[in-house]
Amino acid sequence: MSEDSRRVGVIIVAAGAGVRLGRGMPKALVRCAGRTLLELALDGVRASALAGHISVVVPSGDTELRAIVHAHDPSGLTITAVDGGPSRPESVRAGLAALPGDVGIVLVHDAARALTPPHVFHSVVAAVRGGAPAVVPGIAVSDTIKVVDGNTVTATPDRATLRAVQTPQGFDAATLRGAHAAARKHSSVTDDAMLVESLGTPVTLAPGDPLAFKVTTPLDLMLAEAVVLQARAESQEDQ
Numbered sequence: 001m002s003e004d005s006r007r008v009g010v011i012i013v014a015a016g017a018g019v020r021l022g023r024g025m026p027k028a029l030v031r032c033a034g035r036t037l038l039e040l041a042l043d044g045v046r047a048s049a050l051a052g053h054i055s056v057v058v059p060s061g062d063t064e065l066r067a068i069v070h071a072h073d074p075s076g077l078t079i080t081a082v083d084g085g086p087s088r089p090e091s092v093r094a095g096l097a098a099l100p101g102d103v104g105i106v107l108v109h110d111a112a113r114a115l116t117p118p119h120v121f122h123s124v125v126a127a128v129r130g131g132a133p134a135v136v137p138g139i140a141v142s143d144t145i146k147v148v149d150g151n152t153v154t155a156t157p158d159r160a161t162l163r164a165v166q167t168p169q170g171f172d173a174a175t176l177r178g179a180h181a182a183a184r185k186h187s188s189v190t191d192d193a194m195l196v197e198s199l200g201t202p203v204t205l206a207p208g209d210p211l212a213f214k215v216t217t218p219l220d221l222m223l224a225e226a227v228v229l230q231a232r233a234e235s236q237e238d239q
C-alpha cells in the first residue's frame with residue numbers, strides 16, 4: 001500500500017467528565033449555541049473529509065453520547081462508540097482498540113476542541129503522509145511561561161521555542177499503537193505525542209489554529225458560543 005492510500009481513522013475522545021466546566025454532565029454533551037460539543041466536533045471531522053472510520057470514546061455507562069453517535073449520518077464512513085477509561089490515555093487506548101485493522105493513519109482528537117477548522121486536519125494528515133511518524137498542530141504562545149517549584153520561579157524558557165499544542169494529533173498507526181503499548185505505566189501523560197517522544201521517535205509540528213482552542217472552562221464555552229453564533233450570522237448574510 002502506498003503512503004497516500006493509507007486509510008485514516010479518527011479517535012474522538014469524549015469520555016471526560018468536564019469538571020472544570022462545571023455543568024454536572026460530560027463535557028461533550030454540553031450545548032454550544034444549541035448543539036452539543038460532540039456534534040460540533042463530528043461536524044469538523046466530517047468537514048475535513050479525511051476519515052474512513054471515526055471511533056468516538058464516551059464515558060462508561062453513557063447512553064446520550066452513544067445516541068448522538070448512532071444518529072450521526074454515516075454516509076461514506078463507519079462510526080462507532082466505545083467506552084472510555086478514567087484517564088485520557090486510557091480512553092485513547094480504548095479508541096485505538098476499536099479502530100479497524102486496515103487504518104494506517106490515526107488522528108486523536110479532543111471533542112473539547114470542537115471548533116477545529118478543516119485545514120488543521122489537512123496539515124496534520126499531509127505531514128503524516130509525507131513520512132512523519134507523529135505530528136502535532138501547535139500555535140505560538142502569547143504569555144511568558146515560567147517554570148516553577150512551588151511558588152518559586154526556577155526558569156523562563158525562551159518563548160520563541162514554545163508552542164501550545166492542540167489536536168488532532170496524527171500518527172502512523174503502528175507508531176501510536178507501539179507508544180501506547182510501551183507506556184502503560186506512565187502517569188501524567190497529557191497528550192499522545194508525549195508517549196511517542198518518550199520512545200525517541202521524532203514528533204513534527206504542523207500549523208495549528210486559534211479556533212482549535214480547548215473548551216475547558218466556562219469562559220472558553222462563552223468564546224465558543226460567540227464564534228458559532230458569528231459564523232451562523234455570516235452564513236445567513238451570504239444567503
Ligand SMILES: Nc1ccn([C@@H]2O[C@H](COP(=O)(O)OP(=O)(O)OP(=O)(O)O)[C@@H](O)[C@H]2O)c(=O)n1
Binds near residue numbers: 019085113
Ligand atoms: N478520561 C478521559 C478524560 C478526558 N477525555 C477527553 O479528553 C479531551 C481533553 O480532556 P479535557 O479537556 O481535560 O476534558 P475533561 O477531562 O472532561 O475535563 P475536566 O478535567 O475538567 O474534567 C476531552 O475531549 C475529554 O472528553 C476522555 O476521553 N477520557
Ligand SMILES: C[C@](O)(CO)[C@H](O)COP(=O)(O)O
Binds near residue numbers: 088
Ligand atoms: C491533548 C491536549 O489537548 C493537547 O493540548 C491536552 O494535553 C489535553 O489535556 P487535558 O488536561 O486532558 O485537557
